[in-house]
Amino acid sequence: MIEKIHIYHTNDLHSHFENWPRISRFLSERKRQHEVAGEEVIFLDLGDFVDKWHPLTEGSKGKASVPLLNEVGYDAVTIGNNEGITFSHEELDTMYKEAQFDVVVANLYTKKGQRPKWVKPYIKKKLKSGFTFAIIGITAYYEHFYQLLGWKMTPPLDELKKVLDDITDVDGIILMSHLGIRDDEWIATEHEVIDVLLGGHTHHLLPNGKVIHQSLLGAAGKYGYYIGHVQLSIDTSTNTIVNKTATVYKTEDLEEKKQDQKLINDWMEQGKSLLNKEVVKLKNGLKGDWFNPSPLTQLLCDAIHHWTKADCTFINSGLVLGDLPQGSITQYHIHSLLPHPINPCAVTLTGAELKEVIKQSLNPELPQLQLKGLGFRGQVMGNIVYKGITIGESINDLSINGEKIELHREYRLGTTDMFTFGHFFPELKRAKKTYYMPEFIRDVFSWELKKHHS
Structure with a gap:
């Protein structure tokens, strides 16, 4: 007898709840x-379901996503870097308290090397026919960032091998991966025992899946634009998988109902309400500008600059997405102004290295550059803004805090973490x-704003 198994998967929703009513109804x-x-x-779900750009995710500390997954009846999720390193230790540790599904992450540990109580390296799911799956989860290896937040992160590929060696008495293996397409392809090549490998993190889309050796890979892009579906045919007389297919469904092609927009608006209003806490009162409004001093x-x-105790600092003005009005300024105002999951950072450079970085920052093409990823939620880079840096008629006439730069001296440069990943500098x-964590740049901005305007 042939039994049909249907696996539906989502990944990298990033709190794009505008797509969730149609996704949840479809599922x-x-x-x-x-x-x-x-x-x-x-x-x-394969991770990065949450993203703090949305007020509800920010205001609820990620917890508001759990009832959405519960309502649909998810069996298991793994975490992505947005769950893992954009929330404090306590926030992640309590995020899934009300979950009615398993959180499966093989390579996450406490600082003492124990698994968190809410995490499992894998689960076993036994079907009515007796066929048993092992479902494993692994997430991206941001070791240093997890360490700063009080977690221990182990290499995912090493941890996967340990888990595969440990699993017994199963008929099939499903891997939930938040590693990205290249690692997923390598895993499928090296571990033929994995029957289905569902992936995210790099936002790749596999409309009809991809077969590598014995593994069927599936991936559904990003932001809930697609829903993934893997169908397996099981021969129940031998408990073996005899056929595998994969497809995706485009969310915008699904029926939209009148109540959908109300739900979307309600989630936004709930987030605004949670962030409706006054930070400061401004006697006068403050203007932002991407291409002029503001x-x-x-x-x-x-x-x-002050938070990182830097000798000098630079940032891009495109981080600031608007103005602040006169009067009461709430957490929601500041969240809207700086929605990015970006942390402050201090970098130690010699004067010669610092001079080269500042020279690169003067590239006239940078301000208009359309920027995507790296935590940035804006549109363009904008002008570079400096603190403690004075540039004369040329880069050779460069001063730090009023003194000519010394090429062999070490300097502490304050900036944002997105500039440390090598794409620009x-x-x-x-x-x-x-790196300063879990504080985002909006947190240190609020801190500075209070100092000047309380």
Whole structure:
């Protein structure tokens, strides 16, 4: 007898709740249809379901996403870097307190090397026919950032091998991976025992899956634009998988109902309400500007400068997404102004290295550069704003805090973590760095704002 198994998967929603009403309704309806047909259904999410750009995720500390997953009936989720390193230790440790599903992450430990109580390295799911799956989860290896937040992160590929060696008495293996397409392809090549490998993190889309050796890879892009579906045929007489197929469904092609927009608006309003806490009162409003000097952008630069105790600082003005009005300024105002999950950072450079970085920052093409990723939630880079840096008629006439730069001296440069990943300033990637976590730049901005306007 042939049994049909349906695995539906989502990944990298990033709190794009505008797509969630159609996704949740589609999954709930599919579950009912398959159950009526006597077919088994498994729902999995592969991480980065949350993203603090959305006020509800910020205000609820990620907890508001759990009821959404509960309602649909997810079986298991793994975490992505947005769950893992954009929340404090306590916030992540309590995020899934009300979860009615398993959180599966093989390579996350406490500082003492124990698994958190809410985490499992893998689960076993036994179907009515007796066929048993092992479902494993692994997440991206941001070791240093997890360490700063009080966690221990182990290499995911090493941990996967240990888990695969440990698993016994199963008929099939599903891997939930938040590692990215290249690692997923390597895993499929090296571990043929994995039957289904569902992946995220790099936002890749595999419309009809991809077969590598014995593994079927599936991936559904980003932001809930697609829903992934893997269908397996099981020969129940031998408990073996005899056929595998993968497809995706485009969310915008699904039926939209009148109540959807109300739900979307309600989630936004709930977030605004949670963030409706006064930070400061402003006698006068503050203006932001991407291409001209502005008090808001300078205040952010000053905040990072003071927080990191830097000798000098630079940031990009495109971080500031608007103005602050006169009157009561709430957490929601500041969240809207600086929605990025970006942390302050201090980088140690020699004068010669610092001079080269500042020279690169003067590239006339930078301000208009459209920037995507690295935690940035704005549109363009904008002008570079400096603190403690004076540039004369040429880069050779460069002063730090009023003194000519010394090429062999070490300096402490304050900036944002997104500039340390090497895309714009290679010297910053190689240099010694101190990341400040869990504070985002909006947190240090609020701190600076209070100092000046309380």
